[in-house]
Amino acid sequence: MLDLAIIGGGPAGLTAGLYATRGGLKEVIMFEVGMPGGQITQSSEIENYPGVIEVVTGMELMQEWPKQCGRFGLKTEMDEVKRVSENSDGTFHIVTGSGKEYDAISVITCTGSVPKRAGFKGEEQFFGRGVSTCATCDGFFYKGKEVAVLGGGDTALEEALYLANIASKVYLIHRRDEFRASPATVERVQNNEKIELITSVDVDEVYGDKMGVTGVRVISKKDGSVREINVPGVFTFVGRDVKNDVIKTENGFLCDVNAAGEVIVDLKMQTSKKGLFAAGDMRIDAPKQVVCAAGDGATAAINAISYVDEYKG
Ligand code: FAD
Ligand code: NAP
Numbered sequence: 001m002l003d004l005a006i007i008g009g010g011p012a013g014l015t016a017g018l019y020a021t022r023g024g025l026k027e028v029i030m031f032e033v034g035m036p037g038g039q040i041t042q043s044s045e046i047e048n049y050p051g052v053i054e055v056v057t058g059m060e061l062m063q064e065w066p067k068q069c070g071r072f073g074l075k076t077e078m079d080e081v082k083r084v085s086e087n088s089d090g091t092f093h094i095v096t097g098s099g100k101e102y103d104a105i106s107v108i109t110c111t112g113s114v115p116k117r118a119g120f121k122g123e124e125q126f127f128g129r130g131v132s133t134c135a136t137c138d139g140f141f142y143k144g145k146e147v148a149v150l151g152g153g154d155t156a157l158e159e160a161l162y163l164a165n166i167a168s169k170v171y172l173i174h175r176r177d178e179f180r181a182s183p184a185t186v187e188r189v190q191n192n193e194k195i196e197l198i199t200s201v202d203v204d205e206v207y208g209d210k211m212g213v214t215g216v217r218v219i220s221k222k223d224g225s226v227r228e229i230n231v232p233g234v235f236t237f238v239g240r241d242v243k244n245d246v247i248k249t250e251n252g253f254l255c256d257v258n259a260a261g262e263v264i265v266d267l268k269m270q271t272s273k274k275g276l277f278a279a280g281d282m283r284i285d286a287p288k289q290v291v292c293a294a295g296d297g298a299t300a301a302i303n304a305i306s307y308v309d310e311y312k313g
Contacts, residue, residue, distance in 0.1 A: 002104035003308045004301075005094050006030040007081045007246055010038020011290045012110035012280030014065040015297030016304075020108075021072035023305045028073070031096065033080035037062035039112060039281075040290050043137070044128055049290055061290070081246045084109065084254060090275065105311050106304045109263070110280040110297060111243040113288075118150055118238045122206035122213075130213025131206060131234050135159040136289060138233070139166045147233040148173055148216050150203060156237035157181040157189050163235065164194040171229050173198045173218060198227070206234050242282050258284055269300035275307055 003025040006013045009032030017030045030036070040046060043058035052061060066076065080097035084107055087093050094102040115133035117123055123131055132138040139147075139162065147167045149160040152174035158181075160172045172189065177199040179186045189195055201218040204226070208214045215230045242261040247254040255271035255278075256264040262285075263278035265271055271278050279296035281288050286296075 002027045002029055002102055004028045004106050004304050005102060005104040006108045008110040008112060009036035010110060010112055010280060010293060012293040012297040014069055015294040016108045016279060016301040017069040017074040019298045019301035020304060021074045025305055025308060029075045029077050031077050031079055031081045036066045084246050105308050106275040108277040108279055108300045108304055109246060111246060112281045113240045113242040116239045116241055118236045120203040120206060126206055126208055126213050130208055130232055133236055135162050135235055139163050142167050142233045144168050146231045147235060148229055148231045149235045151237035152176060152179040154181045154185060157185045159235060159237055160189060160195055161192060164192050170195045171198055173201060175202060176200060244282060268303040269296055270303060277304055
């Protein structure tokens with residue numbers, strides 16, 4: 001019986017592993033389907049992780065984390081977790097892609113969430129070179145420049161407002177002329193003189209050169225007219241897919257999730273199922289930053305230690 005199973009080896013999972021093992025749990029396994037490090041390893045530069053003054057790649061930022069965990073006894077299984085279920089005694093059963101099975105007193109799930117792609121031409125080619133899904137991460141690179149934002153939900157409008165504080169102008173591009181964001185947010189956007197609304201358009205292409213994005217072409221759905229918007233940055237916010245498959249059951253989920261599939265947790269990262277914790281980008285209200293995911297992982301581990309201690313009496 002494991003003390004703790006950690007699912008996902010991104011910033012949340014690795015930090016959970018560090019705190020759990022250093023905090024005294026003996027049998028802890030972190031399951032990771034790829035290489036530990038998480039989605040930040042795809043980033044070519046990160047400059048907002050506290051204490052790391054130089055701009056580094058995501059890979060560079062994460063490379064020491066697994067080694068640090070290993071010093072305190074964290075075991076890593078390079079295996080995909082397929083499903084977590086509850087045993088009749090309240091412990092958890094874990095099944096992996098390679099067919100291995102484990103039981104654990106507690107589980108921290110931190111499998112992340114991924115931004116959806118919008119599907120326009122140039123999106124993949126320029127992803128990370130002008131096309132971004134994270135204003136907090138990349139907005140600063142466009143200080144004093146013009147940018148475009150795609151989407152009409154709360155995220156797109158809130159991020160457009162955030163970017164308007166940094167960029168000289170924000171073009172908010174949406175495929176309809178009504179927004180699904182909350183009316184108060186729509187009003188704030190409409191009243192922001194740095195934001196121009198471009199509605200009822202389809203994005204035809206984001207184009208650029210060797211240096212990155214130089215513009216976006218949109219086509220009016222009303223009259224077919226074409227408009228070229230010359231911007232070096234295009235931020236897309238068209239929804240996210242939460243990676244919550246591991247906690248799916250035949251009838252729903254092992255614990256409460258919201259309509260978007262994000263795991264509902266309290267301030268201890270405890271889910272509605274005792275002994276099951278969730279951390280990082282997959283939880284409700286996650287700021288989707290490395291430092292926040294790491295903080296969640298630490299919080300979850302500290303509370304998992306208490307839970308395991310109590311369970312063992
Ligand atoms: P993730 O990093 O997504 O890690 C989840 C891990 O779980 C992954 O390694 C995945 O392989 C694994 N996993 C998933 N399912 C399973 C399974 N079934 N079994 C086993 N393993 C599984 N944040 C910043 O703070 N600053 C930035 O500048 C910044 N820039 C970014 C740039 C890019 C291009 C991207 C994509 C993200 C950026 N972020 C940035 C956001 C940051 O990467 C995330 O907020 C952070 O990685 C979330 O950590 P996490 O541990 O919750 O999830
Ligand atoms: P969302 O509500 O699903 O909105 C996605 C937006 O992207 C929609 O406007 C959609 O257009 C557009 N879109 C989807 N696919 C597209 C494509 N391929 N090309 C162009 N546009 C596309 O996602 P979200 O904004 O990330 O919000 C997710 C959930 O979190 C929502 O429930 C939201 O209310 C909530 N949230 C709340 C807050 C808050 O309360 N402060 C903040 C952020 C998010 P259509 O409108 O035409 O479908």
